[in-house]
Amino acid sequence: MTEYGLYIGGKWIKSDSGKTFPTANPATGETLATFQVGTQKDVDKAIEAAEKALPRWKKFPPPKRGEILLRAAAIMRARKDELGKLVTQEMGKILAEGKGDVQEAIDFLEYISGEGRRMLGETTPSELPNKLCLTLRQPIGVVGCITPWNFPMAVPCWKLGAALITGNTIVYKPATLTPLCAATLAEILEQAGLPAGVLNMVTGPAEVVGDAIVQHLSIRAVSFTGSVAAGKDIYAKAARMLKRVGLELGGKNPQIVMDDARMDLALEGVLFGAFGTAGQRCTATSRLIAQEKVYDELLEKLLVRTKGLKVGNPLDPAVDVGPVASAEQENKVLKYIQIGIEEGAKILCGGRKQTGLQYDKGFFIEPTIFEARHGMRITKEEIFGPVLSVVKVRTYEEAVKVANDVEYGLSSSIYTSNVNTAFRAMEDLEAGVTYINAPTIGAEVHLPFGGVKNTGNGAREAGTEAIHEFTEIKSVFIDFSGKLQKAQITE
Numbered sequence: 001m002t003e004y005g006l007y008i009g010g011k012w013i014k015s016d017s018g019k020t021f022p023t024a025n026p027a028t029g030e031t032l033a034t035f036q037v038g039t040q041k042d043v044d045k046a047i048e049a050a051e052k053a054l055p056r057w058k059k060f061p062p063p064k065r066g067e068i069l070l071r072a073a074a075i076m077r078a079r080k081d082e083l084g085k086l087v088t089q090e091m092g093k094i095l096a097e098g099k100g101d102v103q104e105a106i107d108f109l110e111y112i113s114g115e116g117r118r119m120l121g122e123t124t125p126s127e128l129p130n131k132l133c134l135t136l137r138q139p140i141g142v143v144g145c146i147t148p149w150n151f152p153m154a155v156p157c158w159k160l161g162a163a164l165i166t167g168n169t170i171v172y173k174p175a176t177l178t179p180l181c182a183a184t185l186a187e188i189l190e191q192a193g194l195p196a197g198v199l200n201m202v203t204g205p206a207e208v209v210g211d212a213i214v215q216h217l218s219i220r221a222v223s224f225t226g227s228v229a230a231g232k233d234i235y236a237k238a239a240r241m242l243k244r245v246g247l248e249l250g251g252k253n254p255q256i257v258m259d260d261a262r263m264d265l266a267l268e269g270v271l272f273g274a275f276g277t278a279g280q281r282c283t284a285t286s287r288l289i290a291q292e293k294v295y296d297e298l299l300e301k302l303l304v305r306t307k308g309l310k311v312g313n314p315l316d317p318a319v320d321v322g323p324v325a326s327a328e329q330e331n332k333v334l335k336y337i338q339i340g341i342e343e344g345a346k347i348l349c350g351g352r353k354q355t356g357l358q359y360d361k362g363f364f365i366e367p368t369i370f371e372a373r374h375g376m377r378i379t380k381e382e383i384f385g386p387v388l389s390v391v392k393v394r395t396y397e398e399a400v401k402v403a404n405d406v407e408y409g410l411s412s413s414i415y416t417s418n419v420n421t422a423f424r425a426m427e428d429l430e431a432g433v434t435y436i437n438a439p440t441i442g443a444e445v446h447l448p449f450g451g452v453k454n455t456g457n458g459a460r461e462a463g464t465e466a467i468h469e470f471t472e473i474k475s476v477f478i479d480f481s482g483k484l485q486k487a488q489i490t491e
């Protein structure tokens with residue numbers, strides 16, 4: 001059994017606590033490795049290492065930083081099968097999705113490495129003669145990155161890649177459920193040539209390690225992906241120190257199906273969106289909003305297909321749905337199923353923990369469909385598991401109203417063959433991402449990603465927006481007139 005250290009200043013070291021915790025496979029209960037229970041002192045050490053590495057990394061030419069990220073992407077590409085399996089073993093998504101997680105990480109590192117040769121500022125004329133104005137993008141300094149467990153390769157790469165290319169040094173806290181993926185990523189970045197101290201990783205509990213990162217004065221920005229509750233806590237604490245904060249939070253994503261939609265496409269879309277990654281994607285489809293003429297047939301077909309989904313060990317290629325990620329997740333999802341039943345929603349399939357044989361060692365829940373009324377808690381709160389609520393609507397207007405009537409606004413989708421409806425929906429759906437005739441999942445790394453309302457605070461990851469989270473803009477005025485010129489003053 002490998003015991004991993006904290007990764008600080010380019011070395012793997014033991015925590016000050018002298019304690020470790022295991023990371024385990026949610027399908028089998030098998031322990032995969034052990035990790036350090038980090039402390040406030042460990043975070044302090046990591047910040048010192050990041051501060052020490054900052055001056056040199058800031059001056060490292062951005063295209064050279066990009067070369068390191070490209071080398072890391074190449075290593076990941078060469079090891080994709082093995083890394084995909086690791087994601088599956090530690091997090092529980094099926095193997096094809098585990099490899100997809102790794103591919104997204106590779107795609108992003110390759111994409112963002114190009115920013116090393118762009119990172120564009122502006123040049124603009126001055127209001128005075130013989131004077132030029134321009135803007136520079138500069139690193140913020142030492143930044144904190146905190147990630148969830150559901151995309152244990154892709155989400156860390158989105159954050160670390162963007163923070164690194166822009167010249168920041170990092171103190172990184174991965175989710176306690178998936179430290180092995182994070183440690184493997186740190187090893188790959190080191191192998192790719194990342195200098196010691198530029199990336200520092202401290203594992204350990206949110207309330208100690210996460211909080212220490214958020215509250216430390218030397219951390220000038222925090223990039224966080226996770227739940228709304230944690231995001232609000234972090235935002236409030238960071239606000240007292242006027243820190244930059246990027247928040248990517250939860251979702252309650254709707255797939256609308258209009259009467260004129262292609263039934264086969266809508267069906268495949270909702271199956272993938274609702275039950276892919278056992279519903280544990282921030283963009284998972286948790287509400288199917290179907291128009292009344294198409295409703296019965298769609299539901300009938302959906303039930304047949306959902307009942308046919310194979311739940312089991314995600315390493316088995318025949319399996320469609322793996323376990324949820326932990327006992328805590330399992331309890332939360334089962335609690336919501338109970339809430340749905342008590343609210344009077346009709347359970348059409350699933351609804352139970354899967355038991356017997358292989359299932360008893362892991363956290364398996366049957367893919368579950370509720371026929372629900374909009375307004376029930378199961379139609380408004382994020383469940384983050386293989387649970388779909390289906391709601392019937394009469395008109396496009398009602399569909400959009402229902403879709404928008406939640407606190408979240410991450411992803412959204414509409415299936416329709418009417419081009420006018422599609423274009424209206426693009427504008428009307430309150431979400432950071434809208435798909436037309438495609439499921440709510442499937443973001444590509446060269447477009448900005450993030451949400452509106454309680455899904456975040458306006459920050460966007462991925463795409464060209466990614467570098468904004470990690471850079472300061474400096475305005476520069478260059479006066480080559482050879483005399484004192486006074487802007488705005490005419491007398």
Ligand code: NAP
Pocket residue numbers: 146147148149150151155173174175176177204205206207209210211214225226227228230231233234248249250251281282283382384410450451455
């Ligand atoms: P979480 O409980 O909020 O935890 C996320 C990360 O933050 C973990 O590393 C956690 O540490 C740490 N953390 C939790 N509370 C903290 C606090 N008060 N201060 C500092 N750090 C804190 O979320 P999760 O259960 O891992 O992930 C699921 C959630 O993430 C869902 O709501 C999902 O929608 C959201 N998500 C959003 C996106 C997006 O881009 N919008 C992408 C993926 C996931 P521990 O692991 O030690 O608890």
